[in-house]
Amino acid sequence: MKVILTADHAGMTVRNEVISLLEEMEIEYEDTGCSCETSVDYPDYALPAAERIAKGEFDRGIFICGTGIGMSISANKVKGIRCALTHDVYSAKLTRQHNDSNVLAMGERVVGPGLAREVAKTWLETEFDGGRHANRIGKITEYEA
Numbered sequence: 001m002k003v004i005l006t007a008d009h010a011g012m013t014v015r016n017e018v019i020s021l022l023e024e025m026e027i028e029y030e031d032t033g034c035s036c037e038t039s040v041d042y043p044d045y046a047l048p049a050a051e052r053i054a055k056g057e058f059d060r061g062i063f064i065c066g067t068g069i070g071m072s073i074s075a076n077k078v079k080g081i082r083c084a085l086t087h088d089v090y091s092a093k094l095t096r097q098h099n100d101s102n103v104l105a106m107g108e109r110v111v112g113p114g115l116a117r118e119v120a121k122t123w124l125e126t127e128f129d130g131g132r133h134a135n136r137i138g139k140i141t142e143y144e145a
Helices: 009-024 043-054 069-075 089-097 113-125 132-144
Strands: 002-007 028-031 060-065 083-085 103-107
Touching: 002 009, 002 043, 009 028, 009 060, 009 103, 009 113, 043 060, 043 069, 060 069, 060 113, 069 083, 069 103, 083 089, 089 113, 103 113
Parallel strands: 002 028, 002 060, 060 103, 083 103
Antiparallel strands: none
């Protein structure tokens, strides 16, 4: 699995925690997040990263900002992206099992580094169930076309 990771200025601490997790899990990743503490615009980070997933350069992405909302809205504008804003382990598991999400968005101001690690780990380890859920994802894909 190849993961693209990005964050704006408000997601740097959680991004660093996720980097540590990816390295421990030996998952190949690229970090495209900002490295500054001054305010930046989340679409400048979310959109290019989501486009790279849509092109097939990466299997999944983890996007972090202050609340996760801006990153998720931006990512979901890209055709082929199913970004889920998730701040708990249960939702992280179900968004993979039922929705085949390919981007996880989290908000550093909402979830701390420890919980963010658990959410990301669950999301990374959970597979898509397929079955009746594949039909639903197919309807989304058809609509995008």
